[in-house]
Amino acid sequence: MLNVKDRDLVIPGQLLGENLYHDLNCFRENNHVYSSVEGMVRIEGKRVKVIPSTGIYIPKEDDVIIGVITNVLVDIFFVDINSPYNCSMRGEEVSKDAMKKDLSRYLKVGDIITAKISEVNEVYSCQLIRPWKIEGGLIIDVNPKRVPRVIGKRRSMLNMIKEKTKSKIIVGQNGKIWIKGGNVDLAVRIIKRIERYAQTRGLTDKIAEILKKES
Template sequence: MTGLILNEREIVIPGDKIASGMDYLPGNGAFREEEDIYSLQLGLVSLNGRFVKVIPLTGKYFPKEGDIVIGRVSDVGFGMWMIDIGCAYSAILNMRETPEFIDKGADLSHYYDFNDVIIAEVTKVVRYKDVSLTMKGQGLRKINGGKIIDITPSKVPRVIGKQGSMINMIKEGTGCNIVVGQNGKVWIKGDKVEDEVKATEVILKIEHESHTQGLTDTIKKMLEGN
């Protein structure tokens, strides 16, 4: 028998056979042995064209170039800031990578101080130990007000949805401004505390039930108060 053995979004454990034959190629979280593709980890089967991937149900954040992340200033150094983005090593934000013009020798804490929270983009990753950030780009800025919640980084695509469908529905249903970082940090800011609480409950429900069928309808009803 050739082709897919398991359906998309089915839960697999390490060693589960997902597909047989050469029509499919192993992606992240999967490997080939002879003509069969197996899972490397506990997760959900995901298809992208001919590629078969396994999205981990749990896991830490591993930064990639181009990721939009939410981080907290953990240290102010000479000409740069150290930013905690939730991975094993702090990321570096050079003073030249901020939207402001900063004079050489200026007190950097006047711009971004300890514990300030920012939205930034990952520009370079070297073995996860050397991570560089930039704040030059649309929507990249310091965050003021609102709240930050943490979700499992692997659940971020489910919270965002296809072409942003899920997160846009949450924004419209709660009236909140929401930014989802690829590192699992989510910023929520609404006009009222109740709106932020509602958005938080919805996002956490998606995280906990990301593997279930009909989740979009469930969330829609939740936002409508049914």
């Protein structure tokens, strides 16, 4: 039994319904399912979830992120990934015999990389693989919980922005977005707009319209 409709706004502790399956950002007490964050309810059959309106980034396996090297040790890099948890990368990712070479030849403190999270443990410490050094361009911040909207279903939104602005764009799941070349100004404006109106219906159409008008 449902107490809310699809796309309703909810606050923490609000009753969503009874005898439901629950997904992200909900919790159950005596067969009653409640929301645990403020956000928007999505219902699929008997399954409910809440899309949060805001929040911090929690590392997840297979996420592509953009981070900053904070420390280089003998065979390990430490990376700041805009999250409260520590994140490291093995030296073998940049060199075959990492122990013999000085790793700062490849990546120095302060260098910005994009990489994939290969492994996350139970206290959310994570390992990165396949780093790629980012040079030039600019990086903008968006709320990590709204990044999925910037990418869109099957990357539709991102491909559209890339095509219209002719920019190179890498979207980090941790809320950092790198943009280089093309119409950077327009790309930044569009992404900020998507962040602002993240949960709007028909957002892709609206953004397509703006892109068409301005490019």
